[in-house]
Amino acid sequence: MIYLDYCADTPVSREAFERFCEAAGTLGSANARHAAGYAARAVVDAAASDIAALLGADPTEIIFTSGATESNNLAVKGLALANLRTGRHIVSTPMEHSSVSASLAVLERNGWEVELADVGRDGKVDLDALERIIRPDTALVTVSTVSSELGAVQPIAEISEIVRRRPGCRLHVDAAQAVGKTELDVRLADTVSFSPHKFYGLTGVGVLYKRYGAELEPQMDGGASTTAYRSGTPAAALAASIVPALRSAIGELPARRERVAALNARLRSELTRYPLLRVNSPEDAVPHILNVSVEGVKGTRMQRALDERGVCVSVRSACASDGLPSREVLAVTGDSRRALSSFRISLSHLTTDAEIDGFLAAFDECYEMLTKKPRL
Amino acid sequence: MSEKRRALIAMSGGVDSSVAAYLMREAGYECEGVTLRLTRTETAGTHGRTCCSEEDIDAAAEVAFELDMPYRVLDCEAEFRREIIEKFVRVYEAGETPNPCIDCNRYMKFGRLVRYAAENGFDCVASGHYARIERDEESGRYLLRKGLDPAKDQSYFLYSLTQEQLSRICFPLGGMIKSEVREIAAKCGFSSARKRDSQDICFVPDGDYGAFLERFTGKRYPEGDFVAPDGRVLGRHRGAVRYTLGQRRGLGVAAGERIYVYDKDMENNIVRVGPEELLFRRTVYARDMNWVSIAGLDAPTRVRAKTRYSQREQAATAYPTPRGVRLEFDEPQRAVTPGQALVLYDGDAVLGGGTICGEEKA
Known part of the structure; x- marks a missing residue:
């Protein structure tokens, strides 16, 4: 199998797994007031401190969740609900993950107004447009640092500056695809979400950074836990396992990124030889993501053909999106057939040259087979 | 435009x-x-x-x-x-x-x-x-x-x-x-593309309606008696909803002769079983009619009719009733099942159809 879907999930590193196993022996709920509880609490607190130190945050600003989807739900709904005094207007982009866009849809059904800022061909938010659509009653701006389908990188510092000029407005940053792929400064935002399974940690746990002073309405009821923002018994071992994964993701970022950039450059140059292939990812996207379309071949068809040859790539499925083309690709290209043809190759520093060879050979067969079919 | x-x-x-x-x-x-x-x-x-x-x-x-x-x-x-x-x-x-x-x-x-x-x-x-x-x-x-x-x-x-x-x-x-x-x-x-034609009811793909009903409602349909025409109890059934008219298999009753479900008494949780001839009826009632090629039925009409999809049409006469139709088949019909559709044809055109029911509802 040639796995090129690292943006969906990554293999668990030995360090993360070992840390998990070590901590999993801890007995007790971190919420309990007795020796066992204090021991569990110490594991959770140590994880929060280490994560905070790696992010340049304070330990009280780390909330553990079940994953980035929960973190996004908590941030988007929780910030909106806690910030009604500013208003019910929210600004976002067409480049968001469904856990953000679906949360926004829920808010919209409940009386909020959601407006999407235009993006350019490079997938970046048009800062002038953003400036124009933010209003006095804009309570929240929510953007992803790195978009999940295209890998487009947003100018978070500039966006933050615009938002910070409005004291009533909050900024949520979805960094699920950013950690380990690009630099991240949580201090630019009010909340930041991510999950370690995107950077060689375990699934089932996520983080929401919440700036100390930002008000957030909990989305899960059940009384105070180690934090007031997320009820439930903290998953101490999962929290502990985040630390080594995050440390490597940040510490080894330059070397890993360089390796991935070389793989990406090779793929781009090989793939652009195919006349019906278009690269959808912007030039300055993170190198880990290469989104392409083959004209006249639906993405799901290509995915199946590659899968039959042992290659895993990703497509935004028709079922999940109710048949509508990829919003990200559509926003950037303005071409719905191209968006329907798109698929995502996502790379890792673990990807080998032999795997790229294998992918290219499989792709060549699929391309020949699927593009020579007569048009109906 | x-x-x-x-x-x-x-x-x-x-x-x-x-x-x-x-x-x-x-x-x-x-x-x-x-x-x-x-x-x-x-x-x-x-x-x-x-x-x-x-x-x-x-x-x-x-x-x-x-x-x-x-x-x-x-x-x-x-x-x-x-x-x-x-x-x-x-x-x-x-x-x-x-x-x-x-x-x-x-x-x-x-x-x-x-x-x-x-x-x-x-x-x-x-x-x-x-x-x-x-x-x-x-x-x-x-x-x-x-x-x-x-x-x-x-x-x-x-x-x-x-x-x-x-x-x-x-x-x-x-x-x-x-x-x-x-x-x-x-x-x-x-x-x-998908080769198989759709057959079963899409939300019960395994065809086990009893199990579906229990999963969906969270109820357990109580056991009850299989009762013969003479009132003898022949065995226990596993919930009356599980049985349908004309059913012979899966009753788990040894009666010497072939026996079939011919009636269900939901109020008393009784499934009536008996010989096949009890399944045959010449008169069938239907309600909630939808008329297609005619605006309504105002006089007795000769038709061809189906009481289930897989059946060949049978000759019958349709009579209007206050809330539907009464159908007199030329030949007695086997296991006409309330709840199923009765569809009337005039040649190859659908005259209309409705839901098979008891006399009191038609």
């Missing part, structure tokens, strides 16, 4: 609706494909494939892409649960045997789609059903005729379409036989 006529194509991902989409486009329509998402695996409560699984939606989306038509999925799960599944459960609990596909055609497939089409500027809704719609110049009514392929005719399932719906529906496969459709599908490369 385009001057082309616009068609909304109901696509399931299967061969028939794919060919229907192709034919509509070839006929010059500006087409858009749509799939209704009616259930998900968790709603069906099984891990089997259902009629609107992710694979089917992918298949339909791929065909629409090949034909260069826009495509979308309409999420109708809540409506389907309310209108179709909950009614299915109610009817079963009342001791009848429902036919949810007919309700689905009426309320969901065509009801929902005809409304969607009207709201979105489409001239018609097309699907891959095997039936024909014609306008009778004399009466001004829309006729629903059998599909030309006798093995595929689906008019039985479509009897409940209203005149308003029929005026906006198009069945491009109605005049074709299955082998012609297969040929077009192969030519278009649709053969990789």
Whole structure:
């Protein structure tokens, strides 16, 4: 199998797994007031401190969740609900993950107004447009640092500056695809979400950074836990396992990124030889993501053909999106057939040259087979 | 604005609706494909494939892409649960045997789609059903005729379409036989699409209705007695909802002779079993009639009638009753089941149809 879907999930590193196993022996709920509880609490607190130190945050600003989807739900709904005094207007982009866009849809059904800022061909938010659509009653701006389908990188510092000029407005940053792929400064935002399974940690746990002073309405009821923002018994071992994964993701970022950039450059140059292939990812996207379309071949068809040859790539499925083309690709290209043809190759520093060879050979067969079919 | 006529194509991902989409486009329509998402695996409560699984939606989306038509999925799960599944459960609990596909055609497939089409500027809704719609110049009514392929005719399932719906529906496969459709599908490369024709009720793909009812309602249907015509108790049943008229297998009763379910007394939780001759009836009642080729029945009329899809039509005379019809078959009919559809034909045209019921409700 040639796995090129690292943006969906990554293999668990030995360090993360070992840390998990070590901590999993801890007995007790971190919420309990007795020796066992204090021991569990110490594991959770140590994880929060280490994560905070790696992010340049304070330990009280780390909330553990079940994953980035929960973190996004908590941030988007929780910030909106806690910030009604500013208003019910929210600004976002067409480049968001469904856990953000679906949360926004829920808010919209409940009386909020959601407006999407235009993006350019490079997938970046048009800062002038953003400036124009933010209003006095804009309570929240929510953007992803790195978009999940295209890998487009947003100018978070500039966006933050615009938002910070409005004291009533909050900024949520979805960094699920950013950690380990690009630099991240949580201090630019009010909340930041991510999950370690995107950077060689375990699934089932996520983080929401919440700036100390930002008000957030909990989305899960059940009384105070180690934090007031997320009820439930903290998953101490999962929290502990985040630390080594995050440390490597940040510490080894330059070397890993360089390796991935070389793989990406090779793929781009090989793939652009195919006349019906278009690269959808912007030039300055993170190198880990290469989104392409083959004209006249639906993405799901290509995915199946590659899968039959042992290659895993990703497509935004028709079922999940109710048949509508990829919003990200559509926003950037303005071409719905191209968006329907798109698929995502996502790379890792673990990807080998032999795997790229294998992918290219499989792709060549699929391309020949699927593009020579007569048009109906 | 385009001057082309616009068609909304109901696509399931299967061969028939794919060919229907192709034919509509070839006929010059500006087409858009749509799939209704009616259930998900968790709603069906099984891990089997259902009629609107992710694979089917992918298949339909791929065909629409090949034909260069826009495509979308309409999420109708809540409506389907309310209108179709909950009614299915109610009817079963009342001791009848429902036919949810007919309700689905009426309320969901065509009801929902005809409304969607009207709201979105489409001239018609097309699907891959095997039936024909014609306008009778004399009466001004829309006729629903059998599909030309006798093995595929689906008019039985479509009897409940209203005149308003029929005026906006198009069945491009109605005049074709299955082998012609297969040929077009192969030519278009649709053969990789789902091969199996839909058969079971989509939300009960394993066909075990009793288990489905218990999963869906959370109830345990209490055991009770199998009772012979002379009042003897022959054994215990596992909940009356699990049995249907005419059923012989799976009763677990040793009675020396072949015995069949011939009646259910839901109030007293009794399933009556007896020899096969008790299943035969010449008189059948039906309610909630929908008339197609006529405005209504005002005098006794000779018809041909079906009480189940797989049955050949039988000669009968239909008499109007206050709320439906009484049908006197020329020959006694076996296991006519309340809840199922009675469809009356005049030649190959559907006269009308309704739900089989007891005398008191017709």
